[in-house]
Amino acid sequence: MSAPLSAGAWEVLRALTLKIRIREFVDGWQAVGPWQEPTTSQLDSGVVRELLDHGFATREDLGIGRYLSITPLGERLLDKKTRDEIQAALQWVKDQ
Amino acid sequence: MGEGPIIRPRDLLATWRTLPLEMQNDTQIAVLIIKTFLGIDWINRHLQENTKNPGLLTIGGSLFEANLARVRIIDLAESLFNLCRIRGFRDCVERMKTAANPEPSLAELHIGKMLYANDWPFRFVVPQGKRGDNYDLQINYYNQFVCGDVKCKVEATVPDSRTITNTLKSSRTQLPENKPGIFFVKIPQQWMEHVGWEAETINGAIDFFEQGTGRIVSVAFYAEPISIIAHPSRPGHAMAQQGHHFSEIINPRRRFGKELDWRFFGRWRPTNTNRPNIGSWNAMPPKYIRLFQFPEGLKGHEHE
Numbered sequence: 001m002s003a004p005l006s007a008g009a010w011e012v013l014r015a016l017t018l019k020i021r022i023r024e025f026v027d028g029w030q031a032v033g034p035w036q037e038p039t040t041s042q043l044d045s046g047v048v049r050e051l052l053d054h055g056f057a058t059r060e061d062l063g064i065g066r067y068l069s070i071t072p073l074g075e076r077l078l079d080k081k082t083r084d085e086i087q088a089a090l091q092w093v094k095d096q
Numbered sequence: 097m098g099e100g101p102i103i104r105p106r107d108l109l110a111t112w113r114t115l116p117l118e119m120q121n122d123t124q125i126a127v128l129i130i131k132t133f134l135g136i137d138w139i140n141r142h143l144q145e146n147t148k149n150p151g152l153l154t155i156g157g158s159l160f161e162a163n164l165a166r167v168r169i170i171d172l173a174e175s176l177f178n179l180c181r182i183r184g185f186r187d188c189v190e191r192m193k194t195a196a197n198p199e200p201s202l203a204e205l206h207i208g209k210m211l212y213a214n215d216w217p218f219r220f221v222v223p224q225g226k227r228g229d230n231y232d233l234q235i236n237y238y239n240q241f242v243c244g245d246v247k248c249k250v251e252a253t254v255p256d257s258r259t260i261t262n263t264l265k266s267s268r269t270q271l272p273e274n275k276p277g278i279f280f281v282k283i284p285q286q287w288m289e290h291v292g293w294e295a296e297t298i299n300g301a302i303d304f305f306e307q308g309t310g311r312i313v314s315v316a317f318y319a320e321p322i323s324i325i326a327h328p329s330r331p332g333h334a335m336a337q338q339g340h341h342f343s344e345i346i347n348p349r350r351r352f353g354k355e356l357d358w359r360f361f362g363r364w365r366p367t368n369t370n371r372p373n374i375g376s377w378n379a380m381p382p383k384y385i386r387l388f389q390f391p392e393g394l395k396g397h398e399h400e
Contacts, residue, residue, distance in 0.1 A: 007389055008332040015324040015336040017163045022324075035321035035339060043324075044331040079159045082166055083145070086155045088119060089127035090144065094136060 005054070008047040013056060013070060013078050022048075022068040024059065029068065100186040101132055103177055105385060105397040112391060122390045123166060126173035129387075133176045133189055142198060143169065152199060163336075167322060171338045174387045175205040179212060184220030188232075191222075203248035204232050206320070207280045210340055211235060213380050214363040218244075223270075230270040231277070235360070240353060242313070243271050248282040255293040260300025261307075268309055276313045276352035278360075283319040294343060301345040310351030314358040317343045335388040 005013070015031065016022065022043065023032045029048045031041040048068060051057035056074030059066050070078070112125060131139055141147055143165075145156040153172065155165045179185055188208075192201035204220060211218045217236040224230055233244035245267060252259040264279055271277030287293045294317075301315040319341045327333035342361040350358070364381055380386065386393030 006332055008326075008334045011324065011334045011336050011389070014163050014166075015322075015334075017159050018167070018322045018336055019160070020322065020324050020336065031324045031326075033323070035323040035341065037323070037325070040325045040327075041323075043326050043334060047332050047334065075159055079162065082159070082162050083155065085121055085123040086127070086143070086166065086169075087145075089124040090139065092115075092119060092124065093127055093131040093139065096131075 005050060005056075006047060008044060009050040009056075010078075010081070012043060012047055012051060012068075013074055016057065016068060016070040017075070017078060024066040024068070100180070100189060102180050103129060103132060105394055105400045108177070109391060109394060109398055120390075122170050122387050125390045126170040126387055129173040129177050130169070133180070134193055138193055149196070151197065152202070164322070167336060167338050170387050172202060172205070174385070175209050177387065178384050179205060179208050182208060182212065182219065184222070187222050188220040199248050200246070203246045203280075203282050206282075206318070206340065207233065207244070207246050209384070210318075210342070210361055213384055214361055216360060216363075227269050228272040235278075237276075237353075237358070237360070238356065240356075241275060243275055243277045244280060245270055245277070246280045246282070252284070253286060255287045255290050255296035257296050257300035257303060260297055261303040264301065264304040264312075264315065265307065268312065271311055273311050275311075276350070276358075277311050278313055278358070279315045281315060281317050283317055285320070288319055288321060298343060298345055305345075305347045305349055308349060309347065310349055312347055313350040313352055313356075314344055314346045316360060317345070333389070333392070335386075337386075337388055 012022065021032050022029055028045045029043045031043065048057070051068075051074065052059070055071055056077060057068050058071050060069040108125065111128065112120060115124060127139065127143070141149070142151060142153045143155060145154065147154055150156055153165055153168050155162050155169075176189070188201055188204055192198050195201060208218065208220065211233070219234050221232060221234050223232060231243045231245040233246070235242045235244055247263060247267065260281065263281070267279065281297075283293070283297060297317045301317070304315070320338050321341055322336060323339050324334055324336045344359045344361060346358050382396065385397055
């Protein structure tokens, strides 16, 4: 289930699991919410496309707009990566 | 207590280069830094999934919880790495090492991080546990020494001004009578899901001030929301990170510095569009080195 995702795509996937809402606008995708600074919330469309093309995220119509949501496949992928990374890091520092 | 280890950016980069490619990630570098300052036993107690007492930093539970813990781990490593030259840092870290719950020391580091970002000279101090001498920070505010106490245990699941007032009231005498004092109060994560939580917290401080304290000059509330920041000029670069949001309430009945506004967190405003160097990917001043997506945040510091 490994996927050669870019660093930006991983971060968007993480953001979705952290309850950050990412909305589709005419000119692209943007993270929205009270803590988002508009000038730095516009996401690269190529990064979002990566996730959509791999089936790790999907568009969801919530009635108030179209939002990006993580798929079960994306959840499994990210869960594995998160736990694998931390376990590898913990093992490495123990071995030093 | 003498000062502890110092990690220089160039040392960190050198270690990074020795890591196998599959281990070159921000989690790895964060765990390495935490080990340097807090030790492997501390890591086993607080980060490991199978620890007896899981907490804020334990990688376990749901995908949401595991990812939130990951963000906090990297954020902790950033604080340790950037603040290790601040006076009293070693004492703060020692308290964190020995405490069953690392949250109070973590909160002190977060306030230290924002004082550092706003260029206030300060030091961590050892709380003495005595009336008038039981606080965490000493800050030089325009040549006046301010005593700061960090509160991270507000016990209420929904926003409640009375809880705030009571917490402040019961803690007032921790700060000295003859020097200006400030409380930094961490707002519980779940409060931010309620509409009007900010007004409720502000009312809590106002009610506290109305009871007549003069030694406390202000109360600063802070929250730690997660947001995603995209690099404004580098397509594809984005990161989910823990931020800090502050509300500073000034005591109109204060006994000290009536001519001063006693605000600490307005000097550095990443969202201030009048300052073109801000609104940056870093969301912190350039001197504060980010570890998210390492080594991206180290650019410009490689030789330090």
